[in-house]
Amino acid sequence: MQSKPTTIKEIAKILNISPSSVSRGLHDHPSIGAVTREKIKQLAKSLNYEPNNTAILFQKGKTYTIGVILPELSEHFFSTAISAIEDELLKKNYTVIFAQSHDSYEQEVRLVEKMKNQRVDGLLVSISKDTSKFDHFEKLSSFNIPVVFFDRIPPFKNVHYVACSIENATIKAVNFLLKKGHRTIAMINGPTTLFASNERKDGYMQAITFNRLKYDPSLIINCDLTEQGTIDAANQFINHKRKPTAIVAFNDYVALFLIKYLKKLNVIQDFDLVSYANLPIISYIDNSPIASVEQYPYLQGQKAANILLDLINAPKAENQAYYNTIVESDLVINEEK
Structure with a gap:
């Protein structure tokens, strides 16, 4: 049994031609005669020759x-x-x-x-x-x-x-909640390092101020997107002097953490939730967000x-x-x- 793959050099040695001629013959180059091309291909086949793709790709620079x-x-x-x-x-x-x-x-x-x-x-x-x-x-x-x-x-x-377009999506989400009659809307935002967190904040502020409501920065809390971070944010809102009636969650996973915790406290009915990503599972759970942003x-x-x-x-x-x-x-x- 052959332990190493056959090389072009080995084929060339057997046929007593140059390795470059073997390569051209394998690729049907017109400079190699039909009879020689056939000999090269037949020998390559009998020796189970396979091209060295790594070397080929290296030559192409890809x-x-x-x-x-x-x-x-x-x-x-x-x-x-x-x-x-x-x-x-x-x-x-x-x-x-x-x-x-x-x-x-x-x-x-x-x-x-x-x-x-x-x-x-x-x-x-x-x-x-x-x-x-x-x-x-x-x-x-x-x-x-x-x-x-x-x-x-x-x-x-x-x-x-x-x-x-997260900023526009947030404007849509907050306007939706405002049309439902909510006037104190909170947001569990993501880490400040994420560009999308700033977009959510900007969209929230635009929607609030456009509707001539006072922007309250304490109603936006940045969290690390973990379950404990979500719980900490929820507790701040529950104990807030302006307790919100609606919460915009950074994504559906944060919304799921939030739903679990609010149900545990038996206060889930006090809040309407909106989130982002529109996970398929959202439509199958109890007390699901009333809307979710589809990000395609x-x-x-x-x-x-x-x-x-x-x-x-x-x-x-x-x-x-x-x-x-x-x-x-x-x-x-x-x-x-």
């Missing part, structure tokens, strides 16, 4: 591999986005490598380094909730590795990104993947303009509430 770094694969939003990314990239014969930061900045930095060492052709990233420095991404430009951010994006324009994760993943392919295949001089793509959101009303 690995046809894309890296994806996201906070949690278990979250429905990100698993849906990944389905879109795979669907788009597999059409172009790219292999996709997924990694989870688990919302850790340090882990994210390590993963970026590993992706670089894997010689990925490009990177798709949704940043961790702790990420406030971005030099680990900036370093990739010197290796000609483009990066496209999606959903959770850095707080500046000179990057390529796809994101949902599949569309975000699809657009991000196609932008990255454009960046990989475009001449370097054309990569100076930044793709800043916004996906419009929709407020989905839970009619069964």
